[in-house]
Amino acid sequence: MPENLSALDLVLTGDPALFAIVRLALIVSLSAVLLAALVGVPLGAAIALSSFRGRDAVIVFLNAMMGLPPVVIGLMVYLALSRSGPLGSWGLLFTPQAMVIAQTILVTPIIAALARQTIEDLWLEYRDELTAMEVGPLRRLATLVWDARFSLITALLAGFGRAAAEVGAVIIVGGNIEGFTRTMTTAIALETSKGNLPLAIGLGLVLIAIVLAVNALAWALRRAAERLAG
Amino acid sequence: MIRFEELTATAGAVTLLDRLSLTIAAGPPTVVIGPNGAGKTTLLRxxxxxxxPTSGRIVRAGDPRRAIVFQRPTMLxxxxxxxxxYASFGADRTRELLALVxxxxxxxxxxxxxxxxxxxxxxxxxxxxREPAILFLDEPTASLDPASTKAMEDVIRTVSQRGIKVVMSTHDLGEARRLAGEVVLLHRGRLVEAAAAACFFDAPGTAEARKFIAGELLV
Incomplete structure (x- = not known):
């Protein structure tokens, strides 16, 4: 109990070390979700609207990628960015950028797979109307992405949840360097192993609060938008 | 405006349209009637x-612009x-069209x-x-209450008077009497009769048409 009170104190007094970790974790996760959305939504939409040989296999592969273990992604990115790796000259290993790359790879299949399903469902609903209106492929794609935007928020939330909660990839490619690549999840793991439970619990509380706040905001946004646009 | 020649459509073993030939000309509304499963929706689609179509030919004079209202339209x-x-073709007539309906x-x-x-x-x-020359309406009042049906029929009349060719399907004989200039009766994918509305209702030319008007042609 005293540990819990200390953790709460850290949060309520705005402990600089704690909030530096929170800030970095948010920057990394939100950047990864943004990049993953830029790739995943168009990719999901393109698969939803196209028919080609092997499409089912691509969908199965994409869905399977949603369950990729973060440590495997971390290892792959580590090998690619390490000095002897193909991208070693970029000098990104053990930097926040490396963490963004790893989380983007982790989150993109989630967003793409959920976007594919959402847009395909909407396409089944819209197909006759858009075909009758002679809407071309590009406008069709834009229409479906735009009209599915509130449902796609769920895909982004799932991606954010995955990025915010994962520890395996960022600890491998970031190195958990204090003040530079230490995020909430890596710090929780480290502080727990060191026995510094107040900071670990404080970070845990903040992480839960952030996830709750982001979901509540998305829910409120979706409800308001549905009232206005259906 | 549009001519169907020996049109056949099948879905698996089921024949939806059976060597149907029909000409739809400009003028007052053409109302396609028939019991459920007659092929009305298939013809409009x-x-x-x-x-x-599985076989047959469609000849459109000058490829007139077409638009359709489905029985259960999807709202964006x-x-x-x-x-x-979103659907506007050319100038934005949104206010005018919303006022019209x-x-x-x-x-x-x-x-x-x-x-x-x-x-x-x-x-x-x-x-x-879409500024269509031909407007297809697939049972546009099938799920509406009487007041909404009347409102819809009033707009259809106005649209027709403005020179847009209306081709609509219905299984409601009352509606066909109120709106049709020409009636096309389908049964089991076949064209049974196509005639001017007054002629069709006053002196139907086939036994199937007489049975349909009497409410005895159910499937």
């Missing part, structure tokens, strides 16, 4: 180009006005929150935004 997840604006008061409401009757009228406004 083929005419719109949404379905390919946008406002009423945005739905019409009596929905100017609902311009900023979410289209999906409109009543069935309002959604059907919005679908009509959206189809008119």
């Amino acid at each position: 083929i005419a719109m180009g949404l379905l390919q 997840r946008r406002t009423t006005a945005a739905n019409v604006r 009596g929905l100017e008061h609902a311009a900023d409401r979410a289209a999906r929150r409109l009543s069935s009757g309002e959604q059907q009228r919005l679908a009509l406004a959206r189809a008119l935004a």
Whole structure:
């Protein structure tokens, strides 16, 4: 109990070390979700609207990628960015950028797979109307992405949840360097192993609060938008 | 305007249209009637180009612009006005078209929150935004209450008077009597009779037409 009170104190007094970790974790996760959305939504939409040989296999592969273990992604990115790796000259290993790359790879299949399903469902609903209106492929794609935007928020939330909660990839490619690549999840793991439970619990509380706040905001946004646009 | 020659459509082992030949000319509304499963929707979907016939030919004079209102139209997840604006071809006539169908008061409401009757009228406004020469209506009043049906029929009359060729399907004989200039009776995918409305109802030329008018041709 005293540990819990200390953790709460850290949060309520705005402990600089704690909030530096929170800030970095948010920057990394939100950047990864943004990049993953830029790739995943168009990719999901393109698969939803196209028919080609092997499409089912691509969908199965994409869905399977949603369950990729973060440590495997971390290892792959580590090998690619390490000095002897193909991208070693970029000098990104053990930097926040490396963490963004790893989380983007982790989150993109989630967003793409959920976007594919959402847009395909909407396409089944819209197909006759858009075909009758002679809407071309590009406008069709834009229409479906735009009209599915509130449902796609769920895909982004799932991606954010995955990025915010994962520890395996960022600890491998970031190195958990204090003040530079230490995020909430890596710090929780480290502080727990060191026995510094107040900071670990404080970070845990903040992480839960952030996830709750982001979901509540998305829910409120979706409800308001549905009232206005259906 | 549009001619169907020996049109056949099948889905698996089921024949939806059976060597149907028909000419639809400009003028007052052509109303396609027939019991459920007669092939009315299939004919309209083929005419719109949404379905390919198994065999036969469609000849469109000058390839007139077409639009359709489905029996259960899908509203885009946008406002009423945005739905019409989306379909607009050329100049934006959203306000004029919403006024025509009596929905100017609902311009900023979410289209999906409109009543069935309002959604059907919005679908009509959206189809008119395409500036069609031929307007296909697939049982546009099938799920509407009497007041909404009357509102819809009034707009259909106005549209027809403005020179747009209306081709609509219905299984409601009363509606066919009120709107049709020409009646086309289908039964089990075959064309049974095509005649001027007055002629069809006063002196039907086939036994099937007489049975349908008497309410005895159910399937």
